[in-house]
Amino acid sequence: MKKKVTMQDIADKLNISKNSVSQALTGKSGVSDHTRKLVQQVADELGYKYQKSRKPQVVNKTGNIGLIASDFTFSQKSFFGEIYLSVEKETSSRRMNLLIQSISSHAKENLILPPFIENNMIDGIVILSHISTEYINAVIATGIPTVLIDHHHPLIQADAVLTNNRLGAYTAVEHLIKLGHKEIGFIGNIHFSPSYEERLEGYMLALREYGIKPSEDFMITDIVEKEEEIATCLSKIEKLPTAWFCANDGLGFFVNSCMQYLGKKVPEEVSICSFDNGQLSKIAKPKITTMDIDLHYYGKKAVEQLFRRIENRNEPLVEILLPTKLIKRESTAPCIY
Known part of the structure; x- marks a missing residue:
């Protein structure tokens, strides 16, 4: 199968940055006309697919x-x-x-x-x-x-x-810390969305600010958002944390169900906080503490x-x-x- 040509291939051939290639192909400022033409020429030679720049549109031309x-x-x-x-x-x-x-x-x-x-x-x-x-x-x-x-x-x-994912996650984890929790888990697939990675950063920042050392055993950063996958993962943790911060409400809903399946009372034995304030956080039993976003x-x-x-x-x-x-x-x- 023929390898798909990328911007990095063009950048490597011309010995310039990938960002310069992007600027050249998208018509942005930051590169000379000479470089722009070279990038477009190499892109055409390598068969890279990109939309040719068009003339600026008239504001509100189409409605x-x-x-x-x-x-x-x-x-x-x-x-x-x-x-x-x-x-x-x-x-x-x-x-x-x-x-x-x-x-x-x-x-x-x-x-x-x-x-x-x-x-x-x-x-x-x-x-x-x-x-x-x-x-x-x-x-x-x-x-x-x-x-x-x-x-x-x-x-x-x-x-x-x-x-503002970092600050939102910080606020959620700070809430758990102020309730006396020091063993706080994180669950979310940080490879799925930049938002989830930013929420992990907020989680880490809150722990660091309050002098709590994060435990790798409690940090699940690559998980499929399915109940059976989460249940299998959580059941393998020898000593569960006293609280979970979940990267979204779907994860919070599943963690809530799994904790109760494993015999843990929510919130008496384990607290759960999630993110988004979606429908799942409202229909869960008990209803889940979450970070609200004004959609x-x-x-x-x-x-x-x-x-x-x-x-x-x-x-x-x-x-x-x-x-x-x-x-x-x-x-x-x-x-x-």
Whole structure:
């Protein structure tokens, strides 16, 4: 099978940074015209697929805004569904139409852009969560103003609206520490999302600030979000922690069930705190303490930034961090050990 050409291959051939390749192919400033032409020439020679830069669009030329996300992201209705509705409401309030496209795995792998992008039918685009770095850069290369929601990456040059994951996780773990817990576990797949890795960093920061040494036995950082997988993993821990910080509500729900299956009373013997304040944290028994994210505000800020970008294309790129709020419920209690 023929190896897929990447930006790194182009960078290695020209002995320049991958970031310079990205800037050249996406039409961003930071590289000379000579370098830009060399990068485009090598990209064509190697067969690298990228969207040719287009002429700048006229602001509000079409009256349409685009929204794209992966099939998986659109399936997460309780979280991203609310953000999507907020984007739609905010777009409508500005008398603009919202065009939506789900990006399949085939489209992602082959860098097939939606027709409304290919045909210049939109004035700006919102990308929900992660698709792939190359795909997102292909969208940005069209020259259409773009704002990311709940995703960022060093090689993606675009505005982003994000949750303040580190501070939120710090607050959650601090809550457990103030309840007297010193043995606090972390569970979440940090390879799945930058958000989860940032939440791990917040967890570590809180432990360090309070002089608690983290235990590797309690840190599960690569787990499939399925009840049977989590149950198997937790059952192998010889001495369980007195509290768990879970990277999202789905994990919190499963950990809650597994703890009770293993004979642990929640919260009398083990406390559980999760993140997102989704439906699962509310229907769990007991209801789970969690970090709330204002999803409607997420969409509102994304559209605000998109229109600001449409009108001011040369301003520096920004990352907007939105705050979280601790929602105390029945799953956390003072440590009895």
